[in-house]
Amino acid sequence: MKYCVETFDLTKNYGDFAAVDTLKMKINNKSIFGFLGPNGAGKTTTIKMLTCLSLPTTGTATVAGNDILKNPNEVRQKIGMIPQMVSLYGDLTVKENIQLCGDFYGVPRDLRDSRADELMEMVDIKYAENKPVSQLSGGMKQKASVVASLIHQPDILFLDEPTIGLDPTTKRVLWDMVEELNSEGRSIILCSHDMYEVELLCDDVGIINRGVLAAFDTPQGLKDTMINERKSEKTSRSSNITKIVEEIQKEASPEENTSFNKIKDYVEKKNRDSMELSIMISNLDEKIVNHLEKLPITYKITKQHSGRIVIEMEDSEESVTQIISSIIEKNGNITSISTKDPSLEDVFVRVTAKKEKVGEE
């Protein structure tokens, strides 16, 4: 099986509103897939349909090789889900909740109990097995939910905002667990607004917006696409400027033409080979900024708060060395330095904003 999930024009309408609109998506088997989207984009509705908690209006999907409409019980047997919309019984203990889930999935009693012990040990909740779930903290409830969702050893695990409201330590425990489950051969579908989490864990990322799949690639692939798009936009802008300058040059004097040629070269070079460097200087002053601005490799300097400057400059290793040397020369104390590549968050904002504009049109 190549894909753990494949959707075929999956659609869910609420009245006239299409929460999910003819969604076509293929999720690689045994991968960790990050399913992103702004609030109300259709993520949860899609997950509900894939987990057989809601019927599609039209279209269908296969999950673990089974059609969600034709074989919902086979789908249910092969998936597990961790909140946000699914809860354990607050008045039952952790162990009782797990036993209940095991029995509902038809796991034999001995196997159920041994797996429950093993999973509780894994997520470190064994010590609270006899506590009512209502008395547990958010993190412990989440751990208990993980155990209940894994008791039948599902092939695919859906996680809907699994780390929301959790402390950093518990988050890391869950992340480790997700990676471990994936290394055991399970496919993971992770819905999250935490871009760091998605970037850290996911092999592939899909961004849904207004019910349609707006982007789908690896995290790096999405970022590269964004870099390329930016470059392409810059090249297009540069070409427009060059055309304008050439039009003006037709009526200009030879002296003026020399200046215009310099402008053309500058624009072309800047748009062809520019990069952004973010530097934190603890004793940043005007003297250093002025000095950097005068360098021929520098296009633009933007001052930010707490001594950080973002330099738009020529894209070369020599240029970076020259910038650092110039700062040190002016007694600048560099505390951090990083290139300013787009993050997954930048990709998310760009993809969803782009679609919004299309929608507005």
Added chain:
Amino acid sequence: MVETKKMMWMFKKDIMVLWRHKPRLIALILFPIIMITLFGYGMGGTLTNIPVVVVSQSNGPVTDATLNAIKSTSLYDVVNIINDPNKGKQMVMDGQAKAAIILPTNYDDMQSQTPKNVIIDADSSDQMATGALIPTTQALFSQISNQLGIQELQSMGLSSSVAQSSQIQVQSQTSSQLLSSPAATASGGINFQNIVNSINFQINKLYGNISYIDFLVPGLAMVVLFSCMFGMGESIAGERERGELARLFMTPTSITTIVGGKILSKLTIETGRAVILIVVAIILFGIVIAGSMLLTLLLLVLVALCFVGFGIMISARVSTQEDYMQMVQPITLPMMFMSGVFYPVETMPWIFQKIAYILPLTYANDALRAVMLKGVGIGAIWVDVVVLLGFTALFFGLGVRGFNRDV
């Protein structure tokens, strides 16, 4: 210190929320309308139109006058006038009438010295109806008896003034007071007692002397079972609201199984509660179950099943507990008052009587009282049982069919 602006915001917010939950809003408005209509028209406190059968075994002016008097009394609704006392009694036992008023064969014989024995065969299992019927009927025949006595005195040639004096007093006093009146003693030598008390009134309680607590317990058991419908809101709508049901819906489990489990637990709890009530009533108040204990228990289970089904039908599609409660309230409380638990169905206006016969509680109440108070067997309540089974099947069918797996 009260901050008016914020307080008004809270008020406004609650009104807005209510306005946006249309089923809740409609139910909220309907509830007081139903209740006031019900109590205003149906249960004003005075019982009227209690169905009675009159057994008339003689013909003549006295019988005619008596029948007219009975018919013109608003308490009675004469369902039939027959001449067979056994048939009259049977009609009461079959539930067609709450009492049979049996006029004797010598009722019209003014010459007869034998007392006229008027018998009332009353359905003592219905305390409300019997409690109203017996004193009213007794007073009616006492008055008839007095009037007959006066006519007798007049026919014996006593002065019209004595007769008139007697008549005035008959209208305002009881017969025992009349006997000691000066007018009566002034006419020396005549036995006024025999003349004035020409009718003997005999009360025959068909199911013996049933105490109020005996009468109350089946009704209370019904109320206990009935209240399980409120619990169904928490059980299904609440679990749905908290996302607990979603966990079960994610497993390869049919809705019928999940609903079946819910039924089983509710059935056990609610039947258990009703049994506890009856056992405590037996221990503390010595109530007597006239019929079979097993049949009583089976009826409790059936009634609980029916109400649990009703709860499931309503909760199948609502998403919050509050919506469930608001929807169920305008149905449950009027049902309790219209089904004969507190007031006899037959005494209600016709429209409420018609409604009562489409309410499962009416049949549940009828069957349970019949078994517990009258001591009847399944043969006498089979119609109730069949109707309850029908309601139960309908509720479960609609509940499972309408059950929304969407979370």
